[in-house]
Amino acid sequence: SAVISQKPSRDICQRGTSLTIQCQVDSQVTMMFWYRQQPGQSLTLIATANQGSEATYESGFVIDKFPISRPNLTFSTLTVSNMSPEDSSIYLCSVRESGANVLTFGAGSRLTVL
Amino acid sequence: EDQVTQSPEALRLQEGESSSLNCSYTVSGLRGLFWYRQDPGKGPEFLFTLYSAGEEKEKERLKATLTKKESFLHITAPKPEDSATYLCAVQARDDKIIFGKGTRLHILP
Numbered sequence: 001s002a003v004i005s006q007k008p009s010r011d012i013c014q015r016g017t018s019l020t021i022q023c024q025v026d027s028q029v030t031m032m033f034w035y036r037q038q039p040g041q042s043l044t045l046i047a048t049a050n051q052g053s054e055a056t057y058e059s060g061f062v063i064d065k066f067p068i069s070r071p072n073l074t075f076s077t078l079t080v081s082n083m084s085p086e087d088s089s090i091y092l093c094s095v096r097e098s099g100a101n102v103l104t105f106g107a108g109s110r111l112t113v114l
Numbered sequence: 115e116d117q118v119t120q121s122p123e124a125l126r127l128q129e130g131e132s133s134s135l136n137c138s139y140t141v142s143g144l145r146g147l148f149w150y151r152q153d154p155g156k157g158p159e160f161l162f163t164l165y166s167a168g169e170e171k172e173k174e175r176l177k178a179t180l181t182k183k184e185s186f187l188h189i190t191a192p193k194p195e196d197s198a199t200y201l202c203a204v205q206a207r208d209d210k211i212i213f214g215k216g217t218r219l220h221i222l223p
Contacts, residue, residue, distance in 0.1 A: 004157075042118070043158070043201065043213040092157050101146055103211065105157030 002027050002095050004106035012112045013083055020079045021109045023093030028073035031096040034066070037108070038089045046091075049076040083113045116141045116206050120214035127192055128222050135187040135200055135217045143207025147185050149178050150201040152216070158201055161187075192221045 003026040013019050023032070032049040047055040047068055055068035070076045080087050093106040119138045127133055139147065146165050150158035162171040164180040171178045175196060177188045187200055197220050203213040 001160075040215065042215050043203075045211070094157075101163060101205070102148070102160050103158075104160065107155070107157050110155075 001100075001102075002029060002097055002104050004093055004095060004104060006093050006106035006109050008109055009107060010110040010112075012114060014114055015084055017083055018079055018081045019083065019111060020077050021091055021093075021111075023076045023078070023106055025074045025095055027097075029095040029097055030073065032070060032076050033094040033096075033103070034068060034076070034078045035092040035094055035105075036089050037092060043092070046078070049078075080111065083111075085113045087111065088113045116204070116210070116212050118202055118204055118212050118214035120200075120202050120217050122217060123215070124218040124220070126220045126222060127189075129193060130191050132188070132190045132192070134189070135219070137185040137187070137202030137214055138183060139185070139202075139204045140183075141204045141206045141212070145205040145207060145209070147180055148203040148205070148211075149176075149185070149187055150203065152199045152201055161200075189219070192219075194221045194223045197221045 005024045007022045034046040035043045037043050045058050046061045047057040049055050049068050049070040051070045067079045090108045090110050092108045094103045117140050121136045146163050149161040152158045162178040167182045169180050175190050179186045199216040199218045201216045203211050205211050
């Protein structure tokens with residue numbers, strides 16, 4: 001299965017700043033997703049990162065707050081903009097490989113906003 | 115509304131003490147039910163996929179079963195290394211995947 005690398009693994013940020021999380025996959029994948037995992041909550045899908053076109057956002061998530069780039073089939077970035085303490089969470093990159101119905105996850109990026 | 119509820123939220127067992135984790139779901143047109151294991155500081159790791167009621171899958175000390183309303187993850191004679199958070203997820207007809215909040219399992223030596 002695909003191997004996913006996420007950077008940074010953790011960061012502490014100040015309110016009002018933005019942070020970009022990188023996701024690198026060791027093989028070409030069509031389907032790439034960004035999830036949020038808040039303490040005590042379910043994994044929640046933020047958006048599907050589409051290669052060559054705008055990301056598809058889930059209800060409650062907007063492009064201005066979570067801009068996503070997908071320049072090719074192995075790489076994506078998620079930016080958390082104008083952060084507030086409520087954005088403190090783990091952000092996970094995930095892929096679904098062709099012919100498989102299973103999600104593979106990166107290790108996550110733990111973000112703390114002060 | 116599609117929904118996944120896992121119980122209990124947390125479970126502490128002695129090494130060797132078998133038990134089961136529950137995942138109840140309501141979904142429009144189940145396409146698959148997934149179990150994942152998540153260790154602290156890591157992303158979820160895939161364990162099983164179940165597609166239809168009556169199906170069972172096994173891996174080492176774990177066995178997953180599925181009915182029309184729920185799934186169980188049975189843990190037989192657990193070891194401390196089985197300690198983790200176990201996540202259940204369902205894939206609906208529209209291809210959306212919905213996760214439960216997980217069960218934190220702690221096996222005491």
